[in-house]
Amino acid sequence: DIVxxxxxxxxxxxxxxxxxxxxxxxxxxxxxxxxxxxxxxLQKPGQSPQLLIYLGSNRASGVPARFSGSESGxxxxxKISRVEAEDVGVYYCMQARQTPYTFGQGTxxxxx
Amino acid sequence: QLQLEESGPGLVxxxxxxxxxxxxxxxxxSSTSYHWGWVRQPPGKGLEWIGSIxxxxxxxxxxxxxxxxxxxxDLSNNQFSLRLxxxxxxxxxxxxxxxxxxxxxxxxxxxxxxxWGPGTQVTVSS
Numbered sequence: 001d002i003v004x005x006x007x008x009x010x011x012x013x014x015x016x017x018x019x020x021x022x023x024x025x026x027x028x029x030x031x032x033x034x035x036x037x038x039x040x041x042l043q044k045p046g047q048s049p050q051l052l053i054y055l056g057s058n059r060a061s062g063v064p065a066r067f068s069g070s071e072s073g074x075x076x077x078x079k080i081s082r083v084e085a086e087d088v089g090v091y092y093c094m095q096a097r098q099t100p101y102t103f104g105q106g107t108x109x110x111x112x
Numbered sequence: 113q114l115q116l117e118e119s120g121p122g123l124v125x126x127x128x129x130x131x132x133x134x135x136x137x138x139x140x141x142s143s144t145s146y147h148w149g150w151v152r153q154p155p156g157k158g159l160e161w162i163g164s165i166x167x168x169x170x171x172x173x174x175x176x177x178x179x180x181x182x183x184x185x186d187l188s189n190n191q192f193s194l195r196l197x198x199x200x201x202x203x204x205x206x207x208x209x210x211x212x213x214x215x216x217x218x219x220x221x222x223x224x225x226x227x228w229g230p231g232t233q234v235t236v237s238s
Binding site: 001031035037039041048049050051054055060092094096097098099100101102103104105106 | 158159160161164172174175176208212219220221222223224225226228229230231
């Protein structure tokens with residue numbers, strides 16, 4: 001199985017400040033066309049996970065521009081340029097390169 | 113716009129079978145790009161993929177659960193279902209159904225999981 005490792009697991013952030021979450025996969029997630037099959041999800045309190053980023057760096061429909069995803073080999077980063085109150089929740093990375101699809105442990109973002 | 117909703121018993125006895133159904137509305141289940149899946153989340157823990165099914169009936173299971181899981185699809189009612197046998201307290205979780213959007217019939221190289229259903233809590237207890 002591909003292991004997804006996130007850091008940090010807890011992230012206190014002051015509103016208006018930037019935030020960054022890292023995710024590392026134990027194997028390459030790239031296909032022959034160069035796409036990384038890595039997604040980012042946000043699970044707000046009491047809600048289902050919602051898609052933020054797909055294929056490593058593409059924002060899903062309706063996701064604010066303050067969210068961005070980047071890739072470097074098997075290292076992936078989710079960045080929030082300026083954290084807002086509505087961004088509170090648990091962020092998960094997930095690989096969909098092959099079954100079994102696997103998630104990171106989750107990063108809990110909270111406001112200072 | 114596709115919407116998914118889970119339904120089924122919220123309480124299951126140990127050693128019995130957990131059965132859930134996901135109803136899909138707002139579109140057809142038969143797109144060549146659509147796989148239909150289940151993900152669960154134990155209380156206070158992370159997310160675990162259980163398995164997926166293609167509209168043709170092809171299934172893919174997490175090896176950790178394969179011996180106890182069966183997925184099925186009912187295109188006439190726009191539903192797909194999960195059966196998990198011989199449940200224990202460790203199967204207590206919030207169960208989500210979800211659309212897996214891919215570029216082909218293969219379960220590999222799935223572009224994203226979206227949308228998700230609201231989730232249904234299942235507790236295993238006597």
